[in-house]
Each structure stands twice: as C-alpha cells, then as structure tokens.
Amino acid sequence: MRAPRRPRLSGERRRLSPFVVTGAGGEVRPRDQRDLMERPFFSLAKTKRLTPIHYESGGVQVHVQGFPEHGMATIWDADILIWAASRIVDAENAGLQTSRFLRFTPYQLLTAIGRQTGARDYRLLKGALARLQSTVIRTTIRHGEHWRRHQFSWIGEWEEMTTAGGRVEGMEFVLPEWFYRGVLDRSLVLTIDPAYFRLKGGIERWLYRVARKHAGRQPQGWCFDIPHLHAKSGSLAKPTDFACDIRRIAARQSLPGYRLRIERVDHVEMLRILPASYPQFPVDNCVNGIGTSGVGNVDGIGTSGVRLSGLRACQGQLSLWSDERNPSRNLSNLKDSNMVEARRAVDNPRPDADMVPHSRNRRGPEGGGE
Structure with missing residues (x-):
C-alpha cells in the first residue's frame, strides 16, 4: 500500500x-x-x-x-x-x-x-x-x-x-x-546548564539567562541595581514585588552554577551574581531551607538589611544567651552583624565556621556554565 x-x-x-x-x-x-x-x-x-x-x-x-x-x-x-x-x-x-x-x-x-x-x-x-x-x-x-x-x-x-x-x-x-x-x-x-529547564518561576528563568550572559565565569561576577534589573526584565510586576522576588531567589540560591548576594550601596539595593564555588544542589530544593525573603543566612548570602534575629523568628526560643536550645552557629554569627565583616564572610566562605571561627580558609574552585 x-x-x-x-x-x-x-x-x-x-x-x-x-x-x-x-x-x-x-x-x-x-x-x-x-x-x-x-x-x-x-x-x-x-x-x-x-x-x-x-x-x-x-x-x-x-x-x-x-x-x-x-x-x-x-x-x-x-x-x-x-x-x-x-x-x-x-x-x-x-x-x-x-x-x-x-x-x-x-x-x-x-x-x-x-x-x-x-x-x-x-x-x-x-x-x-x-x-x-x-x-x-x-x-x-x-x-x-x-x-x-x-x-x-x-x-x-x-x-x-x-x-x-x-x-x-x-x-x-x-x-x-x-x-x-x-x-x-x-x-x-x-x-547553558540543562538544569535551567527545571527552574519554575519566570523571573527565576530570566535571571539565570542574565547571569549566564553577564557574569559567565568571571571570578568577580557581575553587579546590578534592582531598579535596573526591573526595567531590563520587561516584567509587569510592581518594583517592590519584583525586588521581593529577587530576594527570595537569592535566599533559595536556586540558579544552577551561580550564587547570589544582596548588597546595599548608598541606599540602593544591588544584586551581585557570582560563579558558584560550592557543590551545586538540585534546583528543585531550597539550598538554605528558608522561605523568607530578604533575610540573611549563615553564609551572609541574600541579606537585605534585615537583622539577624529574623532568621530564628519561628523557633521556640530566641536569646542572645547560650543554652541547649540555641545552636552555637546562631551565636557565632554575631561577629558578622556589621556590613564589613558580613561581606568578608561571603567573599571568603568558611566551610567549618563553627569549629574554627577566626580562621581564614582558602576559596573553593570557581564554577562555570560552559
């Protein structure tokens, strides 16, 4: 036939x-x-x-x-x-x-x-x-x-x-x-990283493409102010809502091959995009395990001017005094409460900060998207 x-x-x-x-x-x-x-x-x-x-x-x-x-x-x-x-x-x-x-x-x-x-x-x-x-x-x-x-x-x-x-x-x-x-x-x-196809959010997908295009494998990464990113995205979201979305993405650290850091320069909120220097986690899971936006984490990533106490607001007890209910990691972060020390902590990550709080470790290998 x-x-x-x-x-x-x-x-x-x-x-x-x-x-x-x-x-x-x-x-x-x-x-x-x-x-x-x-x-x-x-x-x-x-x-x-x-x-x-x-x-x-x-x-x-x-x-x-x-x-x-x-x-x-x-x-x-x-x-x-x-x-x-x-x-x-x-x-x-x-x-x-x-x-x-x-x-x-x-x-x-x-x-x-x-x-x-x-x-x-x-x-x-x-x-x-x-x-x-x-x-x-x-x-x-x-x-x-x-x-x-x-x-x-x-x-x-x-x-x-x-x-x-x-x-x-x-x-x-x-x-x-x-x-x-x-x-x-x-x-x-x-x-681009095949994990890109597993990213769920529209802004999240767009931000990865911007990171891959501008930051690439540059050790110093790339820095944008949030209002410029909003205009660059073409998004219909309000600037404040867009900024919250960026903070959430920075808190989750969900972009494959990159790590994000929220900074403030002369009262302007900035997003710094750096090649990842630590093993990558699946994009389906939150790296930091917290859903709050704009709250700093242990490594100083994703901070947006919110005090450290916001991290443990949902725990049974929050105190500046050491006891069995407050882990030592929470207390060790008090030394990073000022901006200079927080940025130094991010630029020089310490994989075992609890055991050697004042030591300076070597930087890990830089990641790339090729």
Whole structure:
C-alpha cells in the first residue's frame, strides 16, 4: 500500500531545504542566543499577556507585541528556540547542512527540554508554537548599514503531520532569518546548564539567562541595581514585588552554577551574581531551607538589611544567651552583624565556621556554565 503523500509545501518552506532533526533530544548540550538572554523578548508570566514590551538602552530598541487570540510568547515558550539553536549548532559542528526549516518529532523536542510526552503536553506544545508565531518583534539589534529596524515573528509558519486517528507523528516550522543568523554566529551563542529547564518561576528563568550572559565565569561576577534589573526584565510586576522576588531567589540560591548576594550601596539595593564555588544542589530544593525573603543566612548570602534575629523568628526560643536550645552557629554569627565583616564572610566562605571561627580558609574552585 502506498504511503500517504506529504502535502505540498507553502510559503518559505517551498524554497528551503528541510533540516531533519535526528537522534534523541537529551544528547545535545542546550545553547541559548545571547541577544535573547540580555534583553526582554518574552513575557515572564504564565497568564496571557497583551501589554507590549518596549525596551531601549544604549541606542538599541526592542518592541514585542502579542495578539489577543494567543497573547505574547512566554519565557517557557522560548525553550523551543533554545532547542532549535542547540540542534543547529550541534549539526554545524558535525559538518552537516542546516536550514531555518526544521522537521522533527514532538517527542524529540519535549524530552530535550524536560517536558512530559502525554496528550496534554502535546496540546501545550501547539499552544506555544501558536504564541511564538503570533508574537511580533521589532528591534534594531544587528541591523544592517542602511536598515534601522527588523520585524519578524519567532516562527514564520508551522505544521503538524497526524495519522487518521489524530496522533501527531511529525512537526515542522520555519525560524526567522534574524534568529538563524544569530545562531550560526558562534560568538552570539552560549551553552547553558540543562538544569535551567527545571527552574519554575519566570523571573527565576530570566535571571539565570542574565547571569549566564553577564557574569559567565568571571571570578568577580557581575553587579546590578534592582531598579535596573526591573526595567531590563520587561516584567509587569510592581518594583517592590519584583525586588521581593529577587530576594527570595537569592535566599533559595536556586540558579544552577551561580550564587547570589544582596548588597546595599548608598541606599540602593544591588544584586551581585557570582560563579558558584560550592557543590551545586538540585534546583528543585531550597539550598538554605528558608522561605523568607530578604533575610540573611549563615553564609551572609541574600541579606537585605534585615537583622539577624529574623532568621530564628519561628523557633521556640530566641536569646542572645547560650543554652541547649540555641545552636552555637546562631551565636557565632554575631561577629558578622556589621556590613564589613558580613561581606568578608561571603567573599571568603568558611566551610567549618563553627569549629574554627577566626580562621581564614582558602576559596573553593570557581564554577562555570560552559
């Protein structure tokens, strides 16, 4: 019996050779595009967003518009673009011919980005593709000599191939030229930690991409003031709510490969991002085990001007006098109550501070995201 014929291609697919994705999804290291990591191209909320994003800095403009039917593409939808960039770079490294026209199975994509493969996940995938296609971006990034603005959608067109019973057997879509050129330029692509796909919050995911882009493996890390981060994110959250979210993330230390520290400089709240110098914990668990935002911990990470007593507010007894109900670790932190000593404690972490309270230990090896 003759196999069913594939329908005639339309649009850009008629003139592009398909890049057929082969192999399992998890065997390729995920890679992200620098421009997408640095600027606000996606909604950080899971609810439908119709309010446009307009960001301008250093002469570069980004304008993102979603349409009422589907809303703006979210940072979770961007996982599809990360997957596409990863497959293209991997194929180019192997000397294979690539194209903006990708042909693949949904199973390959979903497993590579840490999703399930049930019927609901296939429906969510089609919703993500619809949002990527309906989102319109106008930007001056990487404009040509005589061109000032580029307009495109994240996906030009997409199609699914199904059986008579409705089972999805294959998919294909076309990426915009702007994105494809940025992927082929190796200087514009960074490897990211696979644990990124397990991050739950939109701001948390966005902050990891900012950390990977700006801090990288630099020992001194990178420092942002919180108001600048708020503007850079394109978030619709109030500045105060956004600052609380940043403090919570800093308290959890949930970004793979990085540690965060809240600082204050001339009454301005700052976030310092440093490569992690200690073993990484799974992103699904809180490193510090506390849910309060803006409260300092034993290592001096995530402090936001809150007194040390806030850490033990829920314990049975809080006292400055030693007894069996107050662990020695709580008392040993009294010497770090001033800002200078607290910063020194963070810059020179002591893995066994209870046993040798005044010793200076060597720094651990710096971590990286490559």
